[in-house]
Amino acid sequence: MxxxxxxxxxxxxxxxxxxxxxxxxxxxxxxxxxxxxxxxxxxxxxxxxxxxxxxxxxxxxxxxxxxxxxxxxxxxxxxxxxxxxxxxxxxxxxxxxxxxxxxxxxxxxxxxxxxxxxxxxxxxxxxxxxxxxxxxxxxxxxxxxxxxxxxxxxxxxxxxxxxxxxxxxxxxxxxxxxxxxxxxxxxxxxxxxRIDLLSIALSTLGFGGVVFGFSKAGEGSEGWGSAVVVTSIIVGLVALVLFILRQNVMRDPMMNLGVFKYPMYVVGLLLVLTCMLIIMSSMIILPMFLQTGAGLSVFTAGLMLLPGSALNGILSPRMGHLFDKYGPKWLVIPGLVIVAVMLWFFTTLSPASSVAFIVALHIGLMVGVGMIWMPAQTNGLNQLPPELYPHGTAVMNTLQQVVGAIGTAVAISILTGGMEKYLHGSSDPATQAEVANAMTAGSQNVFLFTMIIALIGVVIAFFIRRVVVSREAVHPTH
Structure with missing residues (x-):
């Protein structure tokens, strides 16, 4: 009962x-x-x-x-x-x-x-x-x-x-x-x-090292060439490999990587991480573009991003109901297509772009993300047996943090690279107008990168199928 x-x-x-x-x-x-x-x-x-x-x-x-x-x-x-x-x-x-x-x-x-x-x-x-x-x-x-x-x-x-x-x-x-x-x-x-101290140490070094390394790279002062960044990422990756090997030989692992044996969980995870990369990259670049490229105040930039995010939040429970009724495919694939199209339009932004145009694109982007995130995540977790729920949520939440740090760092690097290249070819790089143009060139590169990520997501989405959960799987008899 x-x-x-x-x-x-x-x-x-x-x-x-x-x-x-x-x-x-x-x-x-x-x-x-x-x-x-x-x-x-x-x-x-x-x-x-x-x-x-x-x-x-x-x-x-x-x-x-x-x-x-x-x-x-x-x-x-x-x-x-x-x-x-x-x-x-x-x-x-x-x-x-x-x-x-x-x-x-x-x-x-x-x-x-x-x-x-x-x-x-x-x-x-x-x-x-x-x-x-x-x-x-x-x-x-x-x-x-x-x-x-x-x-x-x-x-x-x-x-x-x-x-x-x-x-x-x-x-x-x-x-x-x-x-x-x-x-x-x-x-x-x-x-x-049982608490395995070695697993905790390896996981702390591994995930901590990777997040720290990419966060430092994203600060942009020395970027990827800094010894701290390179060392942190290498130590982090080595510790992660050891952590994975250790989990695979333990009887009751700290993080059960058996969750990766469930295909729909893996597809759901990849789609959630795709969304995370797109969101983190656009969320850090768009306010910068609005302030430096379009010359708007912090408060105005914040207000412009509110309608899209509010609509995403309001529609999220609705998407949940649609998922319960129709399954993930009819939400996720159109959602990713919308995201890719919006990001393509974002690559055309310039200091002359109207506020209404940018707000409309951001609304489209956030609605698209709302159609992907929760359906993909819920469908993936539904495939796991109850004893793997804690591990499935731990893996998903951890990798989101890691991808968030990576997305931010990569976006900043692409932006900086694009700006430097533009200013290098400029006859008067110190003027306000040229800095705005450089910010535009860098931002367009970031949106092109996220659009490619979205198109990869579209391909992954064709593999998603609805998970049919048997009653016994959910409430096993003890």
Whole structure:
């Protein structure tokens, strides 16, 4: 007999906390210039507020599969929320860079536990035919929260101070915690697998090294030639190879790579990573183009990106319902075609492009991504047996962080390369107009790169088939 859960209350508490966590991640990005002045720090130091956050996620996400099996749902939820609330409170009170940096690490630790817990809980409490809709709401959080960050953050900085980004978030986290404590039940079996310290060390070095290396490369000061970048990436890759070899010989591995034996999981994972690459690259380049290429203010640039992201968030639950009804193929393939077409139009951007044209393209891009992300992810996870849910979500969340760091670094490199090449051939490289033209040339190269990624995604999408989950697979008799 299947246990009845108060699914709506559980989902609401997880979504509130996830939303606030994702919101504060991007809201602080818009405050970077402000923080550099207040704390008298360089851009490279300020960048650590983002790099440190990503690094913590990259280190803790791979361990999440193990934690989901060692602790009860309520213990993990409470732990992640205490970490988030403490981090947010310390950030709101921060009076120097070190204090804010420590707060960011605490926030990231909370998010690294909360995101896999959210996916895993939904897989357990919703039957397969209703999962699409539930995952659609998660999509709303994952896409809409980071999008509102810069806009609301920009408003708070304009009229108050950057501290209010965190004061604004705090009450919502407390509400989320209270709702969760009242309604969230222990939904997973605690199997207490053995902790393998060598696996944890290799995973930390591996994923941490790769994320750190690419993040440093993306800072753009020395780029790929820097010894730190090259060493980090090489050490990271070697540690990852050893980590994979170790997982394959263990009886109960920390991260069960058996998930890769399920073809639809692999297809879903590849499509999610394609989306992540496209989103991370466009999200970092488009605001830069709008400010330097088109000469708009930070706040205007933030507002222009809001309609597309809002629409993506609003449509995400709808896409979930359509997925539950028709399966993934009829959403994913058209979605990728739309994304590829929008990116092709993006390669034609110039300082003269109208605001309406850019907003329309961004809306098209975000709607396309909404048609791909959640259907591909849900379909992939549906193919896994329940004992592999923690591992499937851990692999997916970890690789998203890694690809996010790689996408950002590659986009910045392509942009810088394109700008340098343009300015090198320019007769008057110091003028405002020529810098804007250089930014345009670099941005067009990035959009061409993401368009090629989208076209590869279209090819992968033709292999997707709907996973039919048997009732026994979902609720095995103990």
């Amino acid at each position: 299947k246990k009845q859960y108060n699914t709506r209350a559980i989902l609401v508490s997880l979504l509130i906390c996830g939303f606030v966590g994702m919101f504060s991640e991007t809201a602080l990005n818009i405050a970077m210039t402000n923080l550099m002045e207040v704390f008298e720090i360089s851009a490279a130091t300020a960048q650590w507020l983002t790099t440190g956050f990503l690094l913590t996620l990259g280190i803790l996400m791979p361990i999440s599969g193990l934690l989901l099996q060692r602790f009860t749902t309520r213990q993990l939820f409470t732990g992640s929320l205490i970490s988030l609330i403490l981090g947010t409170l310390i950030a709101a009170l921060a009076f120097n860079f070190e204090m804010l940096m420590f707060a960011r690490v605490l926030q990231a630790a909370g998010m690294a536990l909360l995101l896999p817990l959210m996916f895993n809980t939904i897989l357990v409490i919703y039957p397969p035919e209703k999962r699409g809709a539930a995952m659609g709401f998660v999509g709303l959080v994952i896409m809409f929260a980071p999008a509102t960050g810069p806009t609301i953050g920009g408003l708070l900085i304009e009229y108050l101070t950057w501290h209010y980004i965190f004061w604004f978030s705090l009450p919502f986290l407390v509400i989320g915690l209270l709702v969760g404590l009242k309604y969230l039940e222990n939904v997973t079996d605690v199997t207490k697998p």
